[in-house]
Every structure is written in structure tokens, then in C-alpha cells.
Amino acid sequence: MNMNYTAGELAFRDEVRAFLEEKLPADIAAKVNGFRRLSKEDHLRWQKILCKQGWYATHWPEEYGGVKWTPVQKHIWDEESCRYGAPRSIPFGVNMVAPVIIRFGNEEQKQKYLPRILSGEDWWCQGYSEPGAGSDLASLKTRAVREGDHYIVNGQKTWTTLGQYANMIFCLVRTNTEVKKQEGISFLLIDMNTPGITVRPIITLDGEHEVNEVFFQDVKVPVENLVGEEDKGWTYAKFLLTYERTGLAGIGMSKAALSHLKQLASRRMKNGKPLIEDPSFSQRIARVEIDLTAAAISNLRIIASVEGGGVPGAESSMLKVKGTEIRQSINDLARRAIGPYALPFLEEEMELDYDGEFLSDKDAAPLAAHYFNNRKLSIFGGSNEIQKNIVSKTILGL
Amino acid sequence: MDFRLNEEQQMLQDTVARLVRGEYSFEKRLAFSETDLGFSADFWKQLSELGLTAVPFSEELGGFGGGGVEVQSLMAELGRGLCLEPYLQSIVFGGGLIRQAGNDSQQQNWLAGIASGELKAAVGLQEPQSFYDLNNVETRAEKNGEGYVLNGRKAVVIGGHCADVIVVSARTSGDTRDADGISLFALSPDTAGIERRTYPTIDGAKGCDITLNDVQVDADALLGAEGEAADVIEYQAGRAIAALCAEAVGVMEMANELTLEYLKQRKQFGVPIGKFQVLQHRMVDMMSELEQARSMAILAASVADSEQGDERSRVLAGAKNVIGRAGQFISESGIQMHGGIGMTWEYNFAHYAKRLIAINHQLGDDDFHLERYASLLQAS
Numbered sequence: 024m025n026m027n028y029t030a031g032e033l034a035f036r037d038e039v040r041a042f043l044e045e046k047l048p049a050d051i052a053a054k055v056n057g058f059r060r061l062s063k064e065d066h067l068r069w070q071k072i073l074c075k076q077g078w079y080a081t082h083w084p085e086e087y088g089g090v091k092w093t094p095v096q097k098h099i100w101d102e103e104s105c106r107y108g109a110p111r112s113i114p115f116g117v118n119m120v121a122p123v124i125i126r127f128g129n130e131e132q133k134q135k136y137l138p139r140i141l142s143g144e145d146w147w148c149q150g151y152s153e154p155g156a157g158s159d160l161a162s163l164k165t166r167a168v169r170e171g172d173h174y175i176v177n178g179q180k181t182w183t184t185l186g187q188y189a190n191m192i193f194c195l196v197r198t199n200t201e202v203k204k205q206e207g208i209s210f211l212l213i214d215m216n217t218p219g220i221t222v223r224p225i226i227t228l229d230g231e232h233e234v235n236e237v238f239f240q241d242v243k244v245p246v247e248n249l250v251g252e253e254d255k256g257w258t259y260a261k262f263l264l265t266y267e268r269t270g271l272a273g274i275g276m277s278k279a280a281l282s283h284l285k286q287l288a289s290r291r292m293k294n295g296k297p298l299i300e301d302p303s304f305s306q307r308i309a310r311v312e313i314d315l316t317a318a319a320i321s322n323l324r325i326i327a328s329v330e331g332g333g334v335p336g337a338e339s340s341m342l343k344v345k346g347t348e349i350r351q352s353i354n355d356l357a358r359r360a361i362g363p364y365a366l367p368f369l370e371e372e373m374e375l376d377y378d379g380e381f382l383s384d385k386d387a388a389p390l391a392a393h394y395f396n397n398r399k400l401s402i403f404g405g406s407n408e409i410q411k412n413i414v415s416k417t418i419l420g421l
Numbered sequence: 422m423d424f425r426l427n428e429e430q431q432m433l434q435d436t437v438a439r440l441v442r443g444e445y446s447f448e449k450r451l452a453f454s455e456t457d458l459g460f461s462a463d464f465w466k467q468l469s470e471l472g473l474t475a476v477p478f479s480e481e482l483g484g485f486g487g488g489g490v491e492v493q494s495l496m497a498e499l500g501r502g503l504c505l506e507p508y509l510q511s512i513v514f515g516g517g518l519i520r521q522a523g524n525d526s527q528q529q530n531w532l533a534g535i536a537s538g539e540l541k542a543a544v545g546l547q548e549p550q551s552f553y554d555l556n557n558v559e560t561r562a563e564k565n566g567e568g569y570v571l572n573g574r575k576a577v578v579i580g581g582h583c584a585d586v587i588v589v590s591a592r593t594s595g596d597t598r599d600a601d602g603i604s605l606f607a608l609s610p611d612t613a614g615i616e617r618r619t620y621p622t623i624d625g626a627k628g629c630d631i632t633l634n635d636v637q638v639d640a641d642a643l644l645g646a647e648g649e650a651a652d653v654i655e656y657q658a659g660r661a662i663a664a665l666c667a668e669a670v671g672v673m674e675m676a677n678e679l680t681l682e683y684l685k686q687r688k689q690f691g692v693p694i695g696k697f698q699v700l701q702h703r704m705v706d707m708m709s710e711l712e713q714a715r716s717m718a719i720l721a722a723s724v725a726d727s728e729q730g731d732e733r734s735r736v737l738a739g740a741k742n743v744i745g746r747a748g749q750f751i752s753e754s755g756i757q758m759h760g761g762i763g764m765t766w767e768y769n770f771a772h773y774a775k776r777l778i779a780i781n782h783q784l785g786d787d788d789f790h791l792e793r794y795a796s797l798l799q800a801s
Contacts, residue, residue: 152761155688157689157760157761158689158690158694158760159689159690159691162689162690162691181761182761225765225767226765226766226767227764227765227766227771228764228765228766228771228772228774228775229623230766234761291552292550292552293552293554294552294554294557294598295550295557295597295598298552303788303791303792304788307788355749358778359786359788362552362553362782362786363547363552363553363576363577363782363783364549364576364577365623365778365779365782366577366579366622366623366624366628366779366782366783367577367620367621367622367623367628367630368620368621368622368623369620382618382620382630383549383576391623391778392623394778395623395764395771395774395775395778398753398756398757398763398764399761399764401757402756402757402760402761402764403761406757406760407757408697408699408700408757411699
């Protein structure tokens, strides 16, 4: 039993810290730490800095511009970058479609798409969910019919995160209706500028525009945009989902959010004392901190097993459930910490360049909205109910 | 033992229910919310014309002489419609404070107007540092030759943006957290030195923070005896809590109905998702929470207008605690079972979910009332 980092890992952590201290733009970190909106430009600016350092594509082989980090190194990066308030990379290009293209795509696709992901030239979004296909993803209906050198695509995708910024979308489409539902799905890469594609915003309960509906009407997609084989898309989709699931526990983000909560509770007053000294509130914080400590160790146990050549399985599902519950609890406490000031909905104070007087605490404005927004954590990436089904099937054999 | 409404109470509830169903569609509510007023002047007028704004007031004021149960029946229906009108602030709380503390001429000045809906009252008792403790008052009122000069800040005054009279607490003596030394003042919002910062709230209503900067008022702005307002505030906050609990029950009823309907019609894996046991049990838990909340709202209504004492305080704290917990459970479970759809602005469920969380931030959350209850706990 050894829970310590090696000398090499500690040196890597120092290197990461030095890099973040020097290169992470202060305005971007301030937005992340204060739960404020990031613009497309913010993401791209940070991506450029990471690319220059060679640290953007941490899942890719070196020949395509990736960096060969061990699972522990990736973990260190995740922890430290969250601690410093670095934005999470938008995963759809670099961490989702790229691994699929590298594993299942042809050489031409690799040459064409991978450099454009690194450079930020292409912004990818994910075309998986449909109005009738959420938890039951394999029942998707968006149809692609082969006509000569093209597929003609018709249908609708939904919950497309940041689709308004994207110029490319990877889609699961139905190419065969005669077989079992999982066996008639293909994986298509589609240029969002193709005629027949319409993007419609979905405004969420916190007033944000983060997700979209994407409509396809007789969209012509060249056959060379098919990844792998026709009707084998479900295999690629599942491969991608394992990438999606790791990291969904959000341990690093929970740690950052907990530290933010403690600072907030030190500033807010209750009965003439800082809230963090209030017996019941401090116990609520203590409880979530203890749960987070346990989940962080569970996370390290998975990482250590992957480092030793193991494959993460249903453990990731359990950790996704716990991790999202913990993060939601922290968001709940932050909202409670500001008491009556959870009610004012001050969009102007959510902008970083707001230079007026703050109604209450400088960090208060986004907290209630953030709490509501993060209800998504237990829904997306496979709802927590679906994760539990996976655990009961694969681990418990029920 | 009979928990049914009597004929008059049932008629009252049916009247409000009909009005809400007819006038307060989800689409209309979104539009009302986006106006400067933040609610429907027309709907307010209809409440007034039907005599509903006068329900808790005495017959001399054109009222109904209604008590906790009448207010409860009405508030539950306003909750079902997610109505944005300041009924709680103006009729129940503001009107209640003036009725209990005001002298004859103050009552004459304000109450008939409030009861008829012509005047709107708001209540400014919270402050930036007070959290939910209404005895935590830093705002000062200094006596001078002409009356009083007020200085301080009042936090999150729902409906304060459009009120004709704002009842605020201010300290005429004592330290920040003393119960003694708190006084109530009825302020006209256009008095010099009053500044309002108006904002929308997360649940679609409107409120403001109020800065009082050397606000000179006449001596007759003082409501009740100087320095002795704490008991009045506690009593009327209790009535407001009972009304808010009733509203919450209406909101929860709708949230549960919408969720149940969704479980029946949404299909995944070839069946309605309501066929999955894990969702069935969660839906059952939502129903049980609603029943707990309903029982406590009934109990709260039954003591709302009874004599003040520890027993009344315990019931009201207990009710608000249950409402807070049940509301959050129903809000979060409902969103979870709706999936992404439950998080969209365009679908009504999310607005019910937001209102339930917002209610927990009004007049004290479940933690605050748990502590309050614990402080009143009987040894045996």
C-alpha cells in the first residue's frame, strides 16, 4: 500500500503548477472560479495556450500531436487545473470524436480532422440524443440513406451542447431499419454548414443558452465522412461513452467548488458570526467534505488500477453517481449560504466585467442559477439511474 | 374530526381555482413575468373585484373576516397557477402588520386601500446581515423634532418595486440582535432618501433592495409602540409562513401531477418510463412528501390566527421546515425524472421547481426553522 506520488509525479505536479501560474489568464480563471460564463473566445484562447505547451490532447498518441501522460499524470493535471480555475476543455472534439477517429477512422480522416481539432479550426458538437432517444439511445431515428456518393440525412438531434459555436457535428444515424436496433447505426461526421441543417436554441431554467436542437432536412453528407463501417456505429458510440464517463465524477471540480463554498461561508454572516462557524452549517460542509474525501480516494483507486493495466468498468459508473451527488450538494450549500440573496436574479452581476456595486456578496449572483444548471449532472452522460443499472448488471449480475 | 372545507371555504377555493385556470396559462405567466410590473395588473383587479383581496380583513373593511383556512384555500390555488401577484406581501403580511400595529388613523389610511387592492403594501424586514433572523436589525431610526430619521438597508423586498407603502423595521434602541428596541414604520416609497434597486427573482417575480439614506418621516409613520415591534413581527411573519406553506402545497401538487403525467406518456425501451420500479418508488416518495407538507400546511393554517405562544411558534417552524424539505425533494426529483425536458425554460415544470426552491429562501429555510424548532423543544 502506497498512496504517495513518486518523485517523478511530484516533479510533474510542480511543472503543472508552474505552468498554470504563469500561463493561465487571470480573467479566465476569475470567470471559472466565480461560476461565470465563458465565451467561445475564452475557450479558444486557453486551447491555444495548451496546444503551444503540447498539453491539449492528452488522450492522443504522440504522432498526432498528443502527449503521453500516464493516468496519474492526467489525474494530477485534472486536480491542479481545477484548483487554479482553468476551464475544462470542451470535450466533443479533443476527447470524444478524436479518440474514435484515431481508433476507427481511416488515414485520410485522421490527416484531415485531427490537426483542425488541435488548431481550434473545427469546433465539434455531439449528435447523440434525440427527442425520443435519451436513456434509450439505441432507439434513435435520424435516418441516413445512401444515394450514390452521399448519405441523405433526415431527423433531429437534441441537447446539443454548444452547438451554436460548432462547425462540425458527429452523429449517430440509422442506416439500417431491418436489423436489431443496435446493429443499424452508423457514425457520421457532418459539416454544420451543409444546407438543410438548422440549429435552434434551447433555453434552460437558469436562462442560459448552452444546449440546442439540431434539425436535418435532406442533408447531403459525402460517404467519405462515414467513420469505420456502416452499421457498426454502436460499437464506436459505446467506445466514446467510456471516454465520456471517465471524468464525469468531477472530483477536481468538486474540490474547487468546496473551497469556493468555504470562502463564501467565511464571508457570510449568521447570528453575528461567520456562517462557517455556525454549528449546523459547518456540519453540513463537513459532511460533504468527508464524502468528497472518500470519493477522491475511490477515484485514485480506479486510476491506480488503470495505471497497472486494468480497464475501468462499472466502478466509473458508481463514481459518476457519487461524484455528481457530491457536486450537487456543494451547489446546494452555496445557494443556502446566501440566504435571501438566492432570490435576486442579477444577470448583469454574472458578467465578469460588471463594474457596478454588488447587491450582496461579489460571488452571490450566479449561485442559484448554478445550482439549477447543475441539476443536469445527474441527468447527462447517462443518467444516474442508467449508471446504477450498469452497476447492477455488470457487477452484481442482477 | 373533519378536515374538509366548509361550504363557504370550498366556494372560495373554487372561485380562485376557476379564475387561475381561466386567466393564468403558463404562456401568459411568462409574459406577465417579463413586464416591468412583473405580474398582471388585470388579474390583480379581478382578485379585487371578486372580493378576494379582502378575504383576511374584517367586514368593516369590506372584508370576509377570513382566517388561516380561508387564506390557505386561496394561496394553494395561487400556487397551482404560479401566480406572481403580491398577495402574500400586500394582503397577508403588509396588511397584517398594519392591522396589528397601526392606530386607528393609520388603519384608515392604509387598510381599506390594501383590502380593495387599490394600494399595494410590501414588507422590508430582512437586512444584508440578518440571514433569516427578523430580530437582527441594523437600520436605525433616530427621533428628532419632526419625527424620525431612518438610515440603513433592507434586503430582498419582494413586491417592493411597485408598493404604495413599505413597512420596514428599524432600531430605535438596543444592539443589532436584540428583540427589544425594534420599531415598525410605514414608508411611502417616494419619500426623499429612499433608493430602490429593483431586480427580477430566480422564480420569475420581482423585488428590490432598499437603501434608506437620512429618510425623514413624521411621527405618525411609526406603527405601534416604539421599540416593541418584535412580537408583532413574529406574529405576522407566522401568518405569512402559514400562507406561504399553503402556496407551496399548491405548487407541489402541480409539480407532482406534471411528473406523474410525464411518467405515463414518456416512452423509453419500448415502455412508459413509469413502468420502471425505481421511478415508481421515487414518484411514491414525492406523493408522501406532498402529504406530509399538506398536513403541516393545514396545521399551520389552523394556528395562523390563534394566540401567540410557544406551541404556535413550534407548529409554524415545523411546517416551514417540512415544506422546505419536501419542496426541494419534489423539485429535484421532478427534474431528474423529466430528464433534460425538466430543465427547459419552455416547459412549465422547471418553473414549478424553481418556485419550490425559492419558497425555501423566503421567511427562513428548512435549516433555520429546524434550529428554531429545536430552540423551542419541550423537554417531555
